[in-house]
Amino acid sequence: MATPPVPVSAYHLSPDEAQPLDTYGRSSNPTWRRLEAALAELEGASAALAFGSGMAAITSALRVLTGPGERLVVPADGYYQVRRYAAEYLAPQGVTVLEVATAEMCEAAADADVVLAETPANPGLEVVDLHRLAMTCRRRGATLIVDNTTATPLGQQPLSLGANLVVASATKALSGHSDLIAGYVAGSHPEMMAALETDRLLAGPILGPFEAWLVLRSLGSAGLRFERQCQNALAVAMLLRNHPAVRGVRYPGLPEDPAHEVAARQMRRFGGLVSVELADASAVHALVERSALLVASTSFGGIHTSIDRRARWGDPVPDGFVRLSMGIEDTDDLIADLGAALG
């Protein structure tokens, strides 16, 4: 049965001043707790903490886990605002920020204090061997944080492969309707989780109770949506891989993809994103124009298939490079539409 959200700032306190579970809405909320229990279960973690966005979760983790004089590795081909935060806020605090390609992350980790990995990396979909990376970090005593946004916990569980902390945006496939912003961290180290909770209390990047409730509601259909998205992604990748208008396709689920072998070892499902390179920007514009289903939109993980030309946002990728995010359309309809639109 559905439980309503609990929108509250100040909870009623008992007259005897007994220490209550809930005092103020920035420190705790019963709807957060329900969402966090579900997220922890999905990630195979002992605890999770909800945040107001993926970036709120990631920046809280980076603030708490890095310090002056330490070396932080971030993916050069991952979510660009993470690199910005590291360069513009952490570097001036004395953190040495190293931008490393996902493909070279294991080597770079041998000399790091904190490693933030993203796999498959957004938008190029390169994959890093999480078990190998975790082993390297462990030998060195480095902390491994994995951004699990693109794979979702339905696709992979980084903690079971040795990561110390998962960070993610729930804005994408987990909530899945392109109508809210949310994030979370998940982990099993009590002191680390307590430090993150304190950071959330003090910095205040909290999730609204109504959004928490919507994410929780969405988790009920996340498995079905994600399965269809993965099925559509494989079908689209197969359509595009030998198409004359296409210069390159990356999808970890494609048997010939350079990342397939590692992906198949560590992922249960390969995700709903496909990256594609067309000739140039005008080829992308023509594709969107001719397709009845494709929506031009940044972000991903929603129920409608969308396309994003990343060079327009400054990603270091060719002009005709796009990230396709699969919706939950009927696979045959989607393939027919894309096939016709590509010509």
Ligand SMILES: *Cc1c(COP(=O)(O)O)cnc(C)c1O
């Ligand atoms: C979108 C995204 C983020 C940021 O999440 P928000 O919810 O938009 O703050 C972080 N990492 C990855 C990989 C993302 O795709």
